[in-house]
Amino acid sequence: MRAEFDGVTALRDVSLSIDEGEFFTLVGPSGCGKTTMLRSIAGLTDEAEGRVAIDGRDVTSAPPEARNVGMVFQNYALFPHMSVHENVAYGLRFHDLDGRTDDERVAELLDLVDLAGVADRSPEQLSGGQQQRIALARALAPEPDVLLLDEPLSALDARLRKRLRVQIKTIQQELDITTVYVTHDQAEALALSDRVAVMQDGRVEQVAAPESVYRNPASRFVAEFVGxxxxxxxxxxxxxxxxxxxxxxxxxxxxxxxxxxxxxxxxxxxxxxxxxxxxxxxxxxxxxxxxxxxxxxxxxxxxxxxxxxxxxxxxxxxxxxxxxxxxxxxxxxxxxx
Ligand SMILES: Nc1ncnc2c1ncn2[C@@H]1O[C@H](COP(=O)(O)OP(=O)(O)OP(=O)(O)O)[C@@H](O)[C@H]1O
Ligand SMILES: [Mg+2]
Missing domain, CATH: 2.40.50.140 (Nucleic acid-binding proteins)
Incomplete structure (x- = not known):
């Protein structure tokens, strides 16, 4: 994958292969290309050149809604004028539930993120952490093949971040869903991931299990950035x-x-x-x-x-x-x- 914005190179020949059911994290400093990579997978970046395949299916020319990926963004992206229920149901708009009703699926998802009681509230009546759990429920609603999470915890305080990251990992394992997680926090990357890609300046410096990245850093940059x-x-x-x-x-x-x-x-x-x-x-x-x-x-x-x-x-x-x-x-x- 390559991406360039008016002369700024955001991705330089990045090639990644992520396993089914894997929790894979892109970690690196601000501006290294993490969001661009995630948006390329989702089909949201016109500037990206390259090929994306999901489950063996080439989706390079498919529009975002046909790729069957769910995405949670860095900043809370709930629709403020819709209730929690409507926000989660919005995730189902292109999705056929074979048999189940939208209401059943929404209830299932609110249960999954442990927020069964808040369906009728509006987003402004929720804490930051609750809003991100609803955003996660909305992304998971259409049963995506791949879950993309762009710094979902970055706006939360340290204690809540730690608690929510455990919850995200638990849900990921329960659903066994292939997940690409973006963070600039190396500790978060090590704690959550099956494998980590350490990025710098549009490049991937190392892809490995957290233990290997920590014990055998491939470059000076990785040695300094991780731990x-x-x-x-x-x-x-x-x-x-x-x-x-x-x-x-x-x-x-x-x-x-x-x-x-x-x-x-x-x-x-x-x-x-x-x-x-x-x-x-x-x-x-x-x-x-x-x-x-x-x-x-x-x-x-x-x-x-x-x-x-x-x-x-x-x-x-x-x-x-x-x-x-x-x-x-x-x-x-x-x-x-
Ligand atoms: N729409 C855009 N227009 C112009 N430049 C862009 C655009 N999107 C990204 N860039 C540039 O591409 C580079 C990579 O940006 P990207 O958002 O992918 O970084 P990031 O790793 O997600 O950073 P952060 O941790 O701050 O979110 C940066 O230099 C950024 O300024
Ligand atoms: Mg970003």
Whole structure:
């Protein structure tokens, strides 16, 4: 898929294949092309060039209503002058229910999103979270083959986002519906998805299961965008076994297979770095100074400085570390980019 708007390239040769029943997420920073990709699947972008097939059926030239996709948009898109019931029933306008009445189907859907009691209300009498659940019910009404969700939770507060994302996942699993979810929130993407496509600047940088994206990021961008990471840029030492960073040699993971003097980035997650006691047995130790400590509830985030550079670690000790500390990690817990 390619898309260009008056000289702005929104998608550069993006090719994705999504499995039946999969929860697939497009994640990336603002402007990277997520909405354009979703709208291309739905047939809502004239500027998109490429081919879309759903369930083996080529729908490239089919209008949106013939593609059998349901979509929930970023901003609440309920019709304000219609009741909840009418909003959900609107989703049925092109749909043949074989036997069931619209009323039965609407009741079924309101049950599904756990809002059976609000059918006669108008959207303005609902909270933001309830409105998005109604928007979801409306999108699901015609029994679409594919559900497209464009940042459905972005207007909600953090607590509600977490609660609703579990509900979306539960409904997705219950219906076993192929879902493409868009978010700029990497934590949300990791929490919900079977697979994640990390996008940047109209391109897909990596497509993989959340665990692989987190543990084996394919690029520097992915390593920085997904989760927290410490990145050490340097050059491979003459013996090929380490990377020279600010006058120190940090060992490379076994089997890295890098040439001497090649430029590489070593990525080390905060949670694999031990502080003081645990650091003694690690194969890489660094003498650092604690600068700031944040209490996270179940752990401390410890911001240190080592040779002029910041290093972020996580400590689950009962009291936070302070002053001069030894940081340690095993080379095999780091990734080379
Ligand atoms: N209708 C349009 N006209 C002109 N430019 C557009 C249009 N739609 C998108 N673009 C441009 O295409 C690029 C990708 O936009 P898109 O909306 O797909 O990004 P996004 O990843 O969804 O961002 P966000 O997270 O902010 O919603 C941006 O540079 C945007 O300005
Ligand atoms: Mg968008």
């Amino acid at each position: 927290d990471n410490n990145l050490f840029d340097g050059t491979v030492t003459d013996d090929g076994a380490g990377v020279a960073v600010d006058g120190a040699a940090l060992p490379l993971p076994a089997g890295s297979d890098r040439r001497p003097s090649e430029s590489v980035t070593l990525a080390v997650r905060p949670e694999v770095i031990e502080i003081d006691d645990g650091a003694a047995s690690a194969d890489t130790t660094l003498a650092a100074t604690v600068e700031t400590v944040e209490f996270l509830g179940d752990a401390y985030r410890v911001h240190c400085r080592w040779r002029g550079r910041r290093i972020e670690c996580k400590s689950t000790a009962s009291a936070p570390p302070a002053g001069e500390v030894t940081l340690g990690f095993d080379a095999d817990d780091a990734q080379v980019l």
